[in-house]
Amino acid sequence: MPDLPFDTTDPRLAAAAWTRVAEPGDPVAGVLRARLGAGAALEWLGHVRRSGRSSPPVPPGGISPDDGVTARDWAKAVGRWLPRLDDLDIRRELGMLDAVGGRLLLPGDDEWPAALHDLAERAPAALWVRGNGRLDLPRPAAAVVGMRASTRYGETVAAQMAIELAERGVVVVSGGAYGIDAAAHRGALSADGLTWAVLAGGVDRLYPAGNTRLLEAIMDEGVVLAEPAPGSSPGRHRFLDRNRLIAALGRVCVVVEAGWRSGALNTARHAEDLLRPVAAVPGPVSSMASEGCHRLLRDHGAVCVTDAADVLELLAPSGEDLAPDRPVQPGLLDGLDPLGSRVLDALPARSAASLASLARAAGLSEREVRAGVGRLELSGHAQRSGSGWRRTPRPT
Template sequence: MADLPFDLADVRLAAAAWSRIVESPDPAAGALVAELGPGAALDWLCTVADGRHDAGDPRWRQAVERWAPRLHRLDVRRELDVLDRLGGTLVVPGDERWPGGLDDLGAERPFALWIRGDPAVLRRRGVAVVGARAATSYGQHVAAELAGGIAEAGLSVVSGGAYGIDASAHRGALAVDGTTTAFLAGGIDRLYPAGNAALLESVAKAGAVASEVPPGSVPTRNRFLARNRLIAAISASTVVVEAAWRSGALSTAGHAAALSRPVGAVPGPVTSMASAGCHRLMREQSAVCVTDAQEALELAGGAGEHLPDGRAAPLGLLDGLDQVASRVLDALPARGSAPVANVARAAGLSVAEVRSALGRLDLDGRVGRDGSRWRRRRGQS
């Protein structure tokens, strides 16, 4: 079975073949390819699979048995033809276009990325915005707002192309002409789910749609879970917008945490099951509470420093007053005026302290005097 109809010395072809042979993540395959390079590793696999060579360690023999079924009629040139027809790009480790963040996955690093759109987008600093398919309108609104703010700051919004939060995140980035990347669980020739096909076409135009499995691969449940590690690894941080108590989005957060990437979670009503997973992340995984794009950017590493902080509230009456002055102001009658001795008694302060505080409050225009009596100025209620 073993002789393959393409040149094993072609690193791109060999890497593409590994992305076809192995069901990720498979650390044994990752270690083998990292050690020998994809071509030599494939050659070794072929010679062992057809009995010309012994695997040695029984664990390697077991691994070969796992990989061998897919050597049958393996011709990755067909997948590359499909990629060409889609105008796509294959990027493999060692390529200057390879996103370095994925290297942190070690032996679980993908063998190749099949990309529609601009591969350079994958190397841009990104924030993963992920969450439940069964999202509420609240969650979708917040995801779009977050993604819009992240994209406006020049970062890429990374997500999984699914219904619900993922779709809102991609849309939020597109709405501000930002860049966004969708990692698919299946091949990039099948834009899944079908209902998001038009959205994913737009993502591919403005950013990139990427997968570690070749065109033609179906999106299985396990591939969805495996795909989540790519979203986590390629992003500087991961923010979960809505997630049920058990949710695939939590696996992305788990991968991010395992990679020491910061994890954020957007709170929501405790009465909403769609936010239960986010609250769980905050309680059990020390996820940071994220309420707006600025906080998501802070999580990604200070990139939000230049954003305006719109939250400075107007100073209330007691702000900026020392405690003695605030007590004196408190002790002045709401209407009319009072002598210093009465104010002192009401405030529980000495006459000297009250006189000194009234002087400062007078300078600030907060109080006025009528002979020996003091009153609040209008508006200082």
């Protein structure tokens, strides 16, 4: 293709170029690349430009109803893409990536996360990655997301949940933003766990700037990744398109806090579309920061989760043991037979009671009560007090 200064037959250059030509998640670009390959798709686009668009663009093979893309969709897409061919030289962006020690990943590379194939035509053409971790780990991952204007309650829940997930070997995926995202990342790091941050702009610009140190800490063992090429700004629409990657990378999506129209709800919708379990943390009914979570629970069938154990149950497929045994406060009657339970229920906690009084209270004979308190004394549940019996005080 003579009007582009790089070799479009090089699959890495061609795939990288599409991260500049098309916006993240562009399904028409995905259909075109799937049909022709990234290089041939660029060549066809260059042919359309050289032809002066004397007629509506028709891709090689024609317009197939199976693609779900109409002639109008093709025309609008080409109109979006053509201006970006001007001055396009993806080698410049690759140089920027090299300068920050990053790497480019393509579908089919060993490190490419298989979970992204679930995005079909909306899967990225390539990923720009920084960090010492890898994206092809055989570990489960959980997306933990929420609003930027979070509360102390939400940040505490997110951090503690991320700590416990990381301790069980789960990768915590989030968006690197302020609020719940940052709390989740920090929680995983504090447990020496792995966490991934998915950015809306280029990986050469760690955004938000206030989280630069956090993102650098993530890169020590984990990764920071993005779909837009280096130099791309994190526009609002790119945050929304970025959310589909967070949803796809996680085996489950957990929303900790979200307002009525929070971007975290957008991530939850992507997860739902991908058939990922969606979970939400309940909050105070008076808190605007939990309105979105309650909306998910009420209207969208989200699973109510209150701790990492709940999330681990959603993460574990059949036969996989991720969820720890929950600590359960022992009950007063645990381990007792029916007679012992009935006698213990009749025993006073403070003053002592005679066998006759206990028999009346329990509806048993004195002989049965005598046998019952004897067993309870041996098990440590009852003790003599003068001429009567009382419960053994429970340690506080």
